[in-house]
Amino acid sequence: MKHRLGRLMAGFILFMLILAIQGQCAGEVSGTVLKIGSPSVVKSASLLGDSSLGVFSHLSNPTLMKMAENGSIVGLTADRAEVSKDGMIWKFFIRDNFYWSDGEKLTPDDVMFTFNYLADKSPSAGWIKKTVENISVDGNAVVFKLNKPYSRLNLEFATYTILPRHIWEKIDKPLEYVNNGEVVGFGPYYISKIDTDAGVIYFKKNPYWKGSSPYFDSIEIHTFSNMDVLSMALEKGEVDAFYKYAGSYPYTSIQKLKDTGNFDFIEKDNIGLTFLAMNLKKEPMSDLEFRKALSYALNYSEILNLDALGYGQVPNAGFVPPSMMDFKETRKLQYNLSKARELLSEAGYKDSNGDGILDGKDGKAIKLTFLTRTDYQRPTELVIGYLKDLGINAEIKSVDSSTWIKQKDAYEYDMTITRSTPWGMLMHANWGTGYFDSTRTGEGVLHNVDDPAFLKLCDGILAATSQSELKEYAYQVQDYYAANLPGIALYWSRIVTPYNKVFTGWYSDPLYGIYNVDSFLEVRKA
Known part of the structure; x- marks a missing residue:
């Protein structure tokens, strides 16, 4: 009897090990968290009112376009963009497989709403009113009719996050609107909580994401007002990688990280100067x-x-x-x-x-x-x-x-x-x-x-x-x-970006560095 129980237990353990290995091979790392350390402190849980949160929200609410490694502008939420010969009409063809984290489908209407809404409510997007005569939907395309040619429209749309109409149409003053979570998004992760006191932004997997499955269950952005404290957290393994929009890890601190033998570095020529x-x-x-x-x-x-x-x-x-x-x-x-x-x-x-x-x-x-x-x-x-x-x-x-x-x-x-x-x-x-x-x-x-x-x-x-x-x-x-x-x-x-070498798959684009959707779909344990 004891021998039989032993064989059953051994078989059960082997079965569970096989399941675990299969799960990892499929790209699923159950119960794992990736932690990013950043000096870009979020002062307010306002998606449109806080510039640092605006950058971090690109993971939950991606932009219409993105910048490729060679600096060209390619599709993200849009599959592609087309412009008329006279430069007066732009069409952005929206992908059909995006869903908001509350289960609603993302539609071209959401995109049209986003840019009309931002033009009316956000001073930084005031140029839209001066440049765009009309925004309409044509099938799966969002059409921008301009009052004058604007060659940089696709580049502009690599910076504005897309908003769900069924949520934001009820918000009259978006720059003052504060939401500590959940924030409805359509990226591979959505913002589940914003804790400004602790300086942490929490992301969870979007259960309705249809693209490649990310390797981590959740992402945490830990922000630090003191760079020395951030560096110590990185050295101790309390955060896994460093990120600063448009900025490098302090040059004076790089050698100390190298000396630990625990870090690899992404080095990119900076567009800024x-x-x-x-x-x-x-x-x-x-x-x-x-x-x-x-x-x-x-x-x-x-x-x-x-x-x-x-x-x-x-x-x-x-x-x-x-x-x-x-x-x-x-x-x-x-x-x-x-x-x-x-x-x-x-x-x-x-x-x-x-x-x-x-x-x-x-x-x-x-x-x-x-x-x-x-x-x-x-x-x-x-x-x-x-x-x-x-x-x-x-x-x-x-x-x-x-x-x-x-x-x-x-x-x-x-x-x-x-x-x-x-x-x-x-x-x-x-x-x-x-x-x-x-x-x-x-x-x-x-x-x-x-x-x-x-x-x-x-x-x-x-x-x-x-x-x-x-x-x-x-x-x-x-x-x-x-x-x-x-x-x-x-x-x-x-720009030098350090990360713990137990991870691999990081990708850095010229505009936002490692903080981009492609990076978070590929990064995993080495």
Whole structure:
């Protein structure tokens, strides 16, 4: 009897082991949680009102389009997009196999509702009203009839999450609407809970997801206001990977992770960059010859090595990094102090009294106000030193972000250092134009170029109706940057994303890094 029971127990255990192995082979890891650590703190459980939550919601409420690894725009919620020859009508064909996490089917009507709703309710989508004459549904397609050609429409739609009409049509003030969960979504996961006190966003599998089955039952985004605490959590295995939109893991902390032997790293050329911006409404920054001289006074290799520990490369005068589509090779920026001095002398900038300080064309000693924020302290101090070597005094004015925005918008500065994000480089007419175009507004926008030639280039890009036109305009924009230097790139950086090597399958796209639907469908235990 005992032998028989033993054989039965052994058979039962073997049976369960086989089931477990089969389940894992099918891509199901029962009861598993993937934890991501991020410094992007969610301050409010407002899907449309909190920018960090807006990025994290891309897993639950994907965008209409997405950016492929080569920078092209391809379908996500839409299977594909078509545009008429005159650029006035765009059609987005919606996939037929998406379901909301409450069981309702996603329809083209949801997509039409989303963009009408955002146009009415969200200031950041106000451009839709100015550009789109009408949105309609034609079978499985959503049709956008424009009042003027807009070549970047498909790119814009790689950033806005799709909303369920049957939920959001009842919400009158979406930017103020707070929902700690559940949040109805149609991605492979949906937001089950948002705990702003603990700093955790919880995702569960969408039971109605029809695509490839993800390997994890749930995802948790753990946010940290202190980077040192986040790094410690990563080292201890309390979180499995790092993510920061448009940002790298701190370069100074990478080697410590490498030394543990427990981490692998994804390294990607950043579309965004760190650059020196100038108030072109004031002398001497408005003088092109001064800007040319300045471009030779900066020690780019030193800035790259000290501020980014070498994770990047010395940039070109054309500003746009090679990671962007339609990059054009322009003059490589180089440090040549004697050439900088020569150019200044030829342009009429002299040290008239021998005190070591250059005088402007008005005969007065040049003294600049350098507006900065704590995040840019090191490169600011380096640039101040280079200016001093050139015979130019500059006073550092360190302010918080809100003050920086106000003073930047009021042109109450001479120079500042800032950065562009991937989306920032792509916004407006692409290739960084949104930072410089004087008609633009926004927190990070400089709006310091009112040159009709530049504004005409931007208008041409927006109205282009073919890829060949866009490529030609892209080259012209980079030539304009190289010739006129409205901003000077300090370095082209790399984004480094660490993850615990017990996991594999991560994929990083140029716009949102590892935080994309494809990545979360493929990542699994190695």
